[in-house]
Amino acid sequence: MTSLLLQVENLTIGFPRAEPVRNLSFEVRAGETLAIVGESGSGKSLTALALMQLLPRAAAVISGRIIFDDRDLLGLDAREMRHLRGRDIAMIFQEPMTSLNPVMSIGRQIGEVLKAHEKLSGRAARERAIELLKLVRIPAAEKRVDDYPHQLSGGMRQRVMIAMAVACRPKLLIADEPTTALDVTIQAQVLDLLDTLRRELQMAVVLITHDLGVVAQWADRVVVMYAGRKVEQALPGELFNDPLHPYTRGLLSASPRLKHDFHYLEGPLTEISGSIVSAAGEVGCPFRPRCCQARASCGHQVPPLIAQTPDRLVACPFTSSLKAVPDAAHLSL
Amino acid sequence: MPVLIRIARTLRRTLLQAVPTILGIVVLNFFLLQLAPGDAADVLAGEAGSATQESVAALRARFGLDSPVLEQLATYLGNLAQFSLGFSPRYGMPVADLIAQRLPGTLTLMAVALLIAILLGIVLGSLMANFAGRIPDRVLSVFSLLFYSIPSFWIGLMLIVLFSIKLGWLPSGGAGTIGSQLKGLPALFDTARYMVLPATSLALFYVAIYARLTRAAMLEVKSQDFVRTAYAKGLTPFGVTARHILRNALIPITTMAGMHIGGMLGGAVVVETVYSWPGLGRLAFEAVMGRDFTVLLGILLLSSLLVIIANAAVDLVHAWLDPRIGAR
Numbered sequence: 001m002t003s004l005l006l007q008v009e010n011l012t013i014g015f016p017r018a019e020p021v022r023n024l025s026f027e028v029r030a031g032e033t034l035a036i037v038g039e040s041g042s043g044k045s046l047t048a049l050a051l052m053q054l055l056p057r058a059a060a061v062i063s064g065r066i067i068f069d070d071r072d073l074l075g076l077d078a079r080e081m082r083h084l085r086g087r088d089i090a091m092i093f094q095e096p097m098t099s100l101n102p103v104m105s106i107g108r109q110i111g112e113v114l115k116a117h118e119k120l121s122g123r124a125a126r127e128r129a130i131e132l133l134k135l136v137r138i139p140a141a142e143k144r145v146d147d148y149p150h151q152l153s154g155g156m157r158q159r160v161m162i163a164m165a166v167a168c169r170p171k172l173l174i175a176d177e178p179t180t181a182l183d184v185t186i187q188a189q190v191l192d193l194l195d196t197l198r199r200e201l202q203m204a205v206v207l208i209t210h211d212l213g214v215v216a217q218w219a220d221r222v223v224v225m226y227a228g229r230k231v232e233q234a235l236p237g238e239l240f241n242d243p244l245h246p247y248t249r250g251l252l253s254a255s256p257r258l259k260h261d262f263h264y265l266e267g268p269l270t271e272i273s274g275s276i277v278s279a280a281g282e283v284g285c286p287f288r289p290r291c292c293q294a295r296a297s298c299g300h301q302v303p304p305l306i307a308q309t310p311d312r313l314v315a316c317p318f319t320s321s322l323k324a325v326p327d328a329a330h331l332s333l
Numbered sequence: 334m335p336v337l338i339r340i341a342r343t344l345r346r347t348l349l350q351a352v353p354t355i356l357g358i359v360v361l362n363f364f365l366l367q368l369a370p371g372d373a374a375d376v377l378a379g380e381a382g383s384a385t386q387e388s389v390a391a392l393r394a395r396f397g398l399d400s401p402v403l404e405q406l407a408t409y410l411g412n413l414a415q416f417s418l419g420f421s422p423r424y425g426m427p428v429a430d431l432i433a434q435r436l437p438g439t440l441t442l443m444a445v446a447l448l449i450a451i452l453l454g455i456v457l458g459s460l461m462a463n464f465a466g467r468i469p470d471r472v473l474s475v476f477s478l479l480f481y482s483i484p485s486f487w488i489g490l491m492l493i494v495l496f497s498i499k500l501g502w503l504p505s506g507g508a509g510t511i512g513s514q515l516k517g518l519p520a521l522f523d524t525a526r527y528m529v530l531p532a533t534s535l536a537l538f539y540v541a542i543y544a545r546l547t548r549a550a551m552l553e554v555k556s557q558d559f560v561r562t563a564y565a566k567g568l569t570p571f572g573v574t575a576r577h578i579l580r581n582a583l584i585p586i587t588t589m590a591g592m593h594i595g596g597m598l599g600g601a602v603v604v605e606t607v608y609s610w611p612g613l614g615r616l617a618f619e620a621v622m623g624r625d626f627t628v629l630l631g632i633l634l635l636s637s638l639l640v641i642i643a644n645a646a647v648d649l650v651h652a653w654l655d656p657r658i659g660a661r
């Protein structure tokens with residue numbers, strides 16, 4: 001078994017009025033791709049920002065531990081954390097259009113992260129930036145290195161972001177919906193690139209997405225989040241063949257690309273009724289208001305995670321009865 | 334190289350626009366000044382006290398003040414075409430010489446004031462943005478509001494009262510110690526001493542503007558995604574502020590600074606009068622009082638030239654600061 005690189009234990013993130021991430025635990029093994037899926041607002045980005053210790057000012061980690069490489073990140077001071085950022089843990093953001101500084105050439109922006117962590121002259125940093133641009137398959141890298149972000153397409157900008165993120169060969173790369181803003185063909189290219197780099201540079205990737213197609217193709221393990229909590233954890237194969245949590249089942253039946261020999265013209269796509277907002281401030285299972293299997297006992301407490309195998313967790317006590325009627329969940333959703 | 338091309342393109346566009354602008358300014362001002370009652374001959378005659386109808390008429394004839402307005406304009410433009418600004422009846426010397434005497438004084442005063450205003454404004458604005466909503470921000474906001482609303486002549490007078498009269502640290506007027514034989518560094522230091530108060534009075538209003546502008550611009554830039562990217566790289570807060578936030582925030586500030594150069598010339602009239610600083614502002618004031626319109630036109634022409642040059646400089650700075658501009 002490969003070693004643990006990152007261990008998040010009972011992480012709770014709070015704003016003054018809300019706790020968008022609650023009691024979240026997961027771990028990342030060296031070199032693997034862990035996908036975190038969940039609909040908009042389920043707390044994926046906040047979790048990622050907490051790992052980087054870059055939460056917005058109003059937000060704070062209320063409790064929990066984030067163990068990276070045997071150190072609790074929450075116990076580090078600002079300086080120690082700065083040394084980790086960009087060098088050991090790097091992050092790619094959701095919006096390639098606005099995540100690059102518009103008035104600085106991409107070569108300089110890549111060089112900057114190198115200079116921050118390694119003693120490099122301006123010329124050496126530039127050379128490395130060109131190498132990195134080649135690494136992320138940007139054509140004519142020698143010319144492109146002096147370009148400004150507005151001269152690049154969205155896909156190219158995301159490649160530049162990736163080049164910047166992998167510049168110091170991080171052990172962990174957090175990619176927060178790296179392809180949401182890109183069109184489908186570019187999406188696949190960028191994700192393939194990420195996967196190749198992961199293998200070449202032996203880094204672990206936390207891939208945040210709400211696209212189950214992405215999970216199926218690129219993830220080693222999956223964590224499904226709902227309303228700031230982990231509701232299911234599985235290997236992709238298990239998840240798609242045998243989803244346990246009613247929310248996961250709903251997600252799957254709402255994804256057109258995953259149903260074999262299913263075309264959206266042949267039948268309706270199901271949706272999960274209700275919205276995530278309606279789950280706020282409830283006691284009991286957060287998914288209860290939208291769950292077709294809900295029963296009275298679901299309102300008493302948040303269902304604990306039940307381990308079916310060490311890698312298979314689900315936060316619903318009624319999964320065996322659900323399994324008896326395989327398609328029940330999304331038929332009635 | 335693309336930087337140079339961008340800059341060259343900006344420069345050419347500016348030059349093409351400058352010529353018609355200046356011509357328009359001259360013609361418009363010429364007619365505007367004709368509306369003022371009286372002319373140089375009247376004032377000269379009034380000051381002499383013993384003028385007769387004939388001597389005034391003779392004066393007018395000598396300086397061409399009796400010919401029709403359009404003819405006067407044609408003469409003036411004709412002079413301009415030969416790079417001559419005409420002759421001042423009042424000072425009895427070519428306007429160009431007169432202006433050349435006074436220009437350096439005003440230019441240094443303005444340059445120093447602008448430099449103080451921009452540097453101090455950016456530093457204070459950065460502080461305010463950094464402590465937004467907290468005590469330092471509040472205190473500085475009050476001060477900037479004060480300096481924004483107090484007229485510069487009053488600030489000038491108060492500075493004189495405090496630093497020249499009460500404390501005796503700095504001279505209250507003039508541009509250098511009279512009759513001093515200083516050379517080199519001591520001479521520069523002497524001039525600097527005389528410069529401090531006028532430059533400060535001229536600058537304070539603009540310090541207030543730039544501080545507020547910097548604060549607003551930095552707060553806006555701070556919330557943008559690329560700033561988060563910069564932090565994610567492991568840069569220090571200072572590095573992020575200096576290289577990412579400030580650089581983007583400077584763009585609106587340079588625009589304003591360019592627009593303020595014209596206004597500063599106006600402010601210089603007041604400040605130069607308060608501190609008896611020998612500059613263009615005071616010359617303009619004297620020219621108005623003496624109805625010496627050739628001098629005034631010369632000064633106006635030069636000011637507009639100055640503003641155009643300043644704007645071109647701002648365009649250049651912009652082309653350098655913001656790569657997106659040259660793309661157009």
Ligand SMILES: Nc1ncnc2c1ncn2[C@@H]1O[C@H](COP(=O)(O)OP(=O)(O)OP(=O)(O)O)[C@@H](O)[C@H]1O
Pocket residue numbers: 015018020038039040041042043044045046047056058210
């Ligand atoms: N500045 C903030 N103040 C208050 N609440 C916030 C703030 N930022 C985020 N939240 C809340 O935190 C929750 C989680 O947000 P987060 O950005 O982590 O969602 P996400 O899973 O990344 O969604 P998406 O797929 O849209 O990116 C949301 O419900 C949101 O309302």
Ligand SMILES: [Mg+2]
Pocket residue numbers: 044045046094176177
């Ligand atoms: Mg997000």
